[in-house]
Each structure stands twice: as C-alpha cells, then as structure tokens.
Amino acid sequence: MTVDVQATRDVVDIITGGWRAQALYTAVKLGLPDHVEAGRDTDAELAKATGANEQGIHRLMRLLVAMGIFEGSGSTGYRGTRVSAALLEGPQSLSDMCLLYGEEFYSAWGHAHHAISTKSSGFEVAYGRSFYEYLGQDVATARRFQLTMNAASMFFHQVPEVFDFSGKKVVDVGGGGGHLLATILGATPDAEGTLYDREHMVPKAREHLSATVGLDRAEVVGGDMFQGVPAGGDVYILCRVLAGHDDEAVVGVFEHCRRAMAGSSSRLLILDRFVEDENSSVLPALWDLHLLMTTGGEHRTVDRITRLLSRAGLEVTGTAELPMETTALICTPRTT
Numbered sequence: 001m002t003v004d005v006q007a008t009r010d011v012v013d014i015i016t017g018g019w020r021a022q023a024l025y026t027a028v029k030l031g032l033p034d035h036v037e038a039g040r041d042t043d044a045e046l047a048k049a050t051g052a053n054e055q056g057i058h059r060l061m062r063l064l065v066a067m068g069i070f071e072g073s074g075s076t077g078y079r080g081t082r083v084s085a086a087l088l089e090g091p092q093s094l095s096d097m098c099l100l101y102g103e104e105f106y107s108a109w110g111h112a113h114h115a116i117s118t119k120s121s122g123f124e125v126a127y128g129r130s131f132y133e134y135l136g137q138d139v140a141t142a143r144r145f146q147l148t149m150n151a152a153s154m155f156f157h158q159v160p161e162v163f164d165f166s167g168k169k170v171v172d173v174g175g176g177g178g179h180l181l182a183t184i185l186g187a188t189p190d191a192e193g194t195l196y197d198r199e200h201m202v203p204k205a206r207e208h209l210s211a212t213v214g215l216d217r218a219e220v221v222g223g224d225m226f227q228g229v230p231a232g233g234d235v236y237i238l239c240r241v242l243a244g245h246d247d248e249a250v251v252g253v254f255e256h257c258r259r260a261m262a263g264s265s266s267r268l269l270i271l272d273r274f275v276e277d278e279n280s281s282v283l284p285a286l287w288d289l290h291l292l293m294t295t296g297g298e299h300r301t302v303d304r305i306t307r308l309l310s311r312a313g314l315e316v317t318g319t320a321e322l323p324m325e326t327t328a329l330i331c332t333p334r335t336t
C-alpha cells in the first residue's frame, strides 16, 4: 500500500489545530503580546515578567514565531505582528475571546463526540450545568463572554452602510448592551431608536446609550419578545438572537415584529450567521457546531429562515454580507 503523504500531512495539520489554539491561549494567559509590545523581547525578560519557566517560554515563543504570531527570536529579540497587535489589552482586543475559547469552550469541545451523538450541549457535560446558568454564577466569565461578543461585533459599524436608517424609528429586539443601536444612531443623526431586551439588561443598555447617543434619541424598554415587541417601528432588528430558539418560537417573534410594524414600508433586518447545507465554507459550519457544544443551539440556512419568515407574512427582499461570516437579511411585509 502506498502512503498518501499529502493526506497524512492534511490529517496532521487538522489534528494539531487544537494544540495551536492552546499555544495561542497560553500566550494570552501569560500576557506575552503586551510584554513584547512593552519591549520585553528576550526569553529571560519574558520569563521574569510572567513568572514562567524560561525554557518553557523559549519553546512556546519558537512555536508562536513559526505560527506568525510574533517575529524574531530569543537571540535577536522578539517583535509583535498584526496578529499579536489584535491581542493587546484594549477595548477591541481579542484577548478575552482567546481566554474563553481556550478554557470553557475548549473543555466543551472536549465532549464533541457526546454532543454530536446526542444533539446536546458538550458544555453541560463538562460543567454539569447549562452555559447560561454558568454565566449567571460566574461573574468573571460572564464579563469575558460579553467582551467576546463585543470583539466579534466589528461588523456593527458596517450595518449603516448596508441599510439606510435616515429618519427611521429603529427597534432593536434583543438589543443586549446597546452597542449596535448606539452605532446606528451615531452614524444616523436623524434616526431614533428603542432597545428592547429582558428586564435585567435594561440598566446596562440604558447606561451605554446614555453615555453614547443620549437618551433623548434612544429609549430602553424591558420585556419578553415571545410575548410582544414595541409597536410603531420603521425598522425592527434581530441581531444574533434567533440561534438559541426553536422554529415555533422564532416564527412567534417574526409575527410580533410584523404586527408591530408602523406600515408597509417598515422592514425587519436580521443580522446573523447562516449555514449552507451544500458547499459550506468551514467557519459557518464550525460556528454552528460551536453553538451545539455550548448551548445545544444551531445556525439555520437562509432557506429555512425564509420559510419561517413566510409563515409570519414576511419575505426576504435584500441581502448583504458583513464581516465575521455575518449576513444581513432585509425583510419586507408581504402585501398579498
């Protein structure tokens, strides 16, 4: 039997992916991007600054240079790259994402076989409770999750480029901490908005909107989208809220939005990740399985969402691609 060298290579590249992720996670855990940025560029200095073993640092840095995270060497001095720059502490940093993925999510993925075989959350096997229960009990991880969501929100600033919000009343359903609404209202001075989310999110959202666009243009309403949504909006937004809920619940939310719309020129804007059943690229399929690992949820295909929209009297009349595999679906009330 001849050995397919390339196939062997491909398998090895794939199965060592988890090791690469753990190496990057460890670099962030030790604060290496910030230390190198601050000029601590030798193994000895990095070991001293982190309290880690110097040989360990040397071996980790050798790999990270090979992976393109850093440049240079222990003898010439290490230098940062644009990848390590994305991990420096700061408002848009991906460091919290690395820590969450390297700890809780890595453990959850450790139960992939169970999760896929039983279509249930790997996280629950790893931690003995649901992801959201865990977040409710662990303030530090809840904060890290929020920061991870924020870091993955870099598509927000492009939303006003794919949809014209001028002069519109915008209702952001499940609007979370208010970052998207603030971005939209910030870019559209003559628009006004309502953020709608569960009661416990109201103070946080109000604080953010008050500090950014001001409460004269943005109000915050607490409630349950499965019971109803605020009436009279020109644009309803559902950004990253549908994945955790079953089809019937999603149709219910669509129906509430449809009924609450100010008129036939009103629109529903869905911002989410979608999968394709055929010829999918890797990341959307990974995000879908990641939802299974964490919450037991899933991403839908655009076809499936279109069918659910249709049941609520809505149709997709426009789409736009946004960064991070996010798609904007512009939905219009059906007149016939």
Ligand SMILES: Nc1ncnc2c1ncn2[C@@H]1O[C@H](CSCC[C@H]([NH3+])C(=O)O)[C@@H](O)[C@H]1O
Binding pocket: 149, 153, 173, 174, 175, 176, 177, 180, 196, 197, 198, 201, 223, 224, 225, 226, 238, 239, 240, 241
């Ligand atoms: N029944 C519900 N009614 C209103 N909001 C909900 C409900 N269930 C979940 N949510 C909110 O849905 C949001 C999902 S996370 C997405 C937040 C935001 N749209 C963003 O993209 O950043 C959270 O803020 C939840 O509190």
